[in-house]
C-alpha cells in the first residue's frame with residue numbers, strides 16, 4: 001500500500017464501505033502504528049462512535065481480522081458474555097484514488113494507554129489494571145490464542161482500571177510461532193525461552209511490562225547490555241531489588257520461570273497479592289499534608305476499583 005493509505009484522512013471525510021455500504025465520518029486520528037491508521041469515527045446511520053482501522057498491508061490486516069472473527073465465533077459458541085462478541089463491528093474495503101484499502105470497525109475504547117494511566121493515577125494502580133489485563137489474557141488463552149506482542153501501548157485502561165487489549169496483529173494460535181513481538185518484552189530477547197506461542201510467553205511479557213512501568217532505569221540498563229550478557233537473571237535481580245516491585249515479587253519470579261499451571265492460576269495468585277497487606281502498605285516518610293490528602297483520595301478510589309473488580 002502506498003502513502004495514500006498512510007496519510008491521515010481529514011476530519012469530516014466519509015468512509016463508505018465498498019461491499020456493505022456502511023458510512024463512517026472521520027472525527028479525528030486516534031493513533032498510527034506499524035500496521036495501520038486508527039480513526040475515531042461516527043457511524044452516520046446511528047451516530048455511534050467507533051474506532052476504524054485502515055491497513056497499510058492487506059495481508060497483515062487480514063490476519064488481524066481473521067483472529068478477531070475467530071474470537072467472535074468462539075465467544076458465541078461458548079455463550080461467553082465476554083467483550084469479543086461486540087468488539088469487531090464490521091469489515092470492508094474503502095476505495096480511495098483507485099485503490100482498495102481494507103478496513104475494519106471496532107469498539108471505540110475510551111481510555112489511556114497503560115503508561116499514561118499509571119502516570120496519572122500512581123504505581124499502585126498496576127495491581128488492579130494488572131488483574132484486568134490477566135483476565136483478558138486468560139480469556140484469549142482459554143480460547144487457544146496467545147497475544148504475543150504485549151506492550152504498554154497495546155493496553156488501554158478506563159478510569160477505573162478496566163483494561164482492553166488493542167492491536168490483535170500479534171495474536172498467534174497456541175503451538176505456532178509468535179508472529180509479532182517487541183524486543184524488551186520478548187522471551188527470546190532475554191535468552192529465557194523460545195518464541196513458540198504458549199501462555200507462558202504472555203506471562204513473561206506481562207512481567208517485563210510491569211518492570212518497565214515501575215522500574216524503567218534498571219530495565220533499560222539490563223536491556224542495553226551485549227546480547228550474550230543478557231539473561232533472565234538480570235530480570236530476576238531487578239525483581240528482587242526494586243522496592244516498587246516488592247508486592248509482585250513472588251508472582252513475577254514464577255512468571256519468568258513459566259511456573260503457573262495455567263492463566264487462571266496466574267490470575268488467582270495475582271488477585272491474592274492485590275488483596276494482601278503488603279500491597280496496601282502506606283509509604284512511611286514525612287509527607288506534606290496536601291499530598292497525604294491526595295494519597296488518601298487515590299487509595300479510596302483504588303479501594304473502590306478493587307471492590308468493584310473483585311465483586312465483594
Ligand SMILES: Nc1ncnc2c1ncn2[C@@H]1O[C@H](COP(=O)(O)OP(=O)(O)OP(=O)(O)O)[C@@H](O)[C@H]1O
Nearest residue numbers: 030031032033034035036038051107108109166167
Ligand atoms: N479500539 C480502539 N479504541 C481507541 N483507540 C484505539 C483503538 N485501537 C487502536 N487505537 C489507537 O490507535 C493506535 C494504533 O493502533 P494499533 O496499535 O492497532 O496499530 P498498529 O499499526 O497495529 O500498531 P503497532 O505498531 O503497535 O503494531 C493505538 O496506539 C491506540 O492509541
